[in-house]
Amino acid sequence: MSAPRIRDVQLGDLDALYRIALATGDSGADAAHLYRDPTLVGALYAVPYAVLAPEFALVVEDAAGVGGYIVGALDTLAFEARLEAEWWPALRREHADPGGHPNSWNLDQVRAYQIHHPRPPPARITDPYPSHLHVNLLPHLQGHGLGQALLDAWMARIAAAGSRGMHLGVSPVNHRALRFYRAYGLEQFRFPRPKAEPDAIYFVRALQGRE
Secondary structure (H helix, E strand, O other): OOOOEEEEOOHHHHHHHHHHHHHHOEOOEOOHHHOOOOOHHHHHHOHHHHHHOHHHEEEEEEOOEEEEEEEEEOOHHHHHHHHHHHHHHHHHHHOOOOOOOHHHOOHHHHHHHHHHOOOOOOHHHHOOOOEEEEEEEOHHHOOOOHHHHHHHHHHHHHHHOOOOEEEEEEOOOOHHHHHHHHHHOOEEOOOOOOOOOOOOEEEEEEOOOOO
16 A cells, blocks of 8 residues: 555554644644653544544555544534543543643643643634534645545535534644645634634634535
8 A cells, every 4th residue: 555545533543643643733743752641632632533423533544554634523512522421531530630830831731731621612613613623644644635635525524414614723833734724715713802812723614514
């Protein structure tokens, strides 16, 4: 097998999802050496989707193995409820809610805080654009049209499932991702009173799903 191919996720892909999320999860930079627990990023942004919503999870595989994924949820708030019931409890037992000032936290503690205090996007986004996604590719798979192919396939899948719209959040310092989503044609969501330094920039697209 040489040319990359896109396929549905399998349970045997979970280790690869952890690895890819760690390598790409901090604004596209490989921060693996900064984490004591290498599974934390994937446990937040990749693996729960493959476990709880595999019908909306795709991977890219080439001769080197799985090197990219797109995962997401049809209904963000319903998925948050499933995480609260089925995913966060075990992780909260493993990772204490950090105390002290956030400026003193290491990256593991930052992620542990996110596990204990998940924050869904505001209703003004999730109401019209209820679906959301995360997509990542290792560097050797970037720049070959695979990101666009993953988005095309995922959008078609959630539209067929009845979604009326999707959103995704991007760190304002992840300039490569910002350029990619703008070039793909996603619309940047404009808040009425944007923060001077937003935590995330949201992109959205309305879909013609079934009611």
